Amino acid sequence: MALPEGYTFRKLQLSDYETYVENLKVLTTVGEVSLESFTELLNHWQSLPELYHPYVISNVEGSVVATGMLLIERKLIHECGLVGHIEDISVSKVEQGKKLGYHMISSLTSIAQELGTYKVILDCSPENVGFYEKCGFKNSGIEMVRRF
């Protein structure tokens, strides 16, 4: 499934600061993130390129309209297997209906598979189960949380 013309799936970059932060506000509390904090965080992620794989979809103007993080964990189980964690998926509200979420999930899943993971996991709210099933995922457990 192709992206709309002029839209690009690509790695997060420093010039995405404003629209990346703005886009994530669709998802949850972001709070104040200065350019300095963003730069430091992006440098941290880029210093661990086997672990953190932050991606975006940008539109014709180059603005971020969807986000997604693929975190690769090295485990001992499954013969020292790799697991991909998909985190922080967000799609701009004004860009709904263009299958950007589907494209983001499919792309991150393909990257995880190419990197040799034996599975990709993510947590979602019950109302999003149907969407992830369309992306080829299956219900496999319960997410539990403890907040501080």
Next chain:
Amino acid sequence: MALPEGYTFRKLQLSDYETYVENLKVLTTVGEVSLESFTELLNHWQSLPELYHPYVISNVEGSVVATGMLLIERKLIHECGLVGHIEDISVSKVEQGKKLGYHMISSLTSIAQELGTYKVILDCSPENVGFYEKCGFKNSGIEMVRRF
């Protein structure tokens, strides 16, 4: 809640190779993990001490009887917040009834809180929800998986 006398909650170390690998077989497929692979993996985890926090409980003989991994992820959301992922909890079948699982979860949760995370999350099967509720966790979503 104290551990049984002579039992210790501590970081995973190289000399745990055999009993660590054996203990994880309670949980899932481990497959063949040579001492060389284990050494390489432990070195990798130890080279990323802000990220990987592999812990064990050992018994009087020094054998691993419970395992747990705390993975700390740096996010942008929540003002560049930290999230703790609890992974690969296993308790030896012959050591059940000593609250080792409870001790492991409580200890990893405390470490995550000390490290400044805003939440700790984990995935479990429906039959373990009650156990994690006793550990102070709440149901917060659905785990979805895609296996390769």
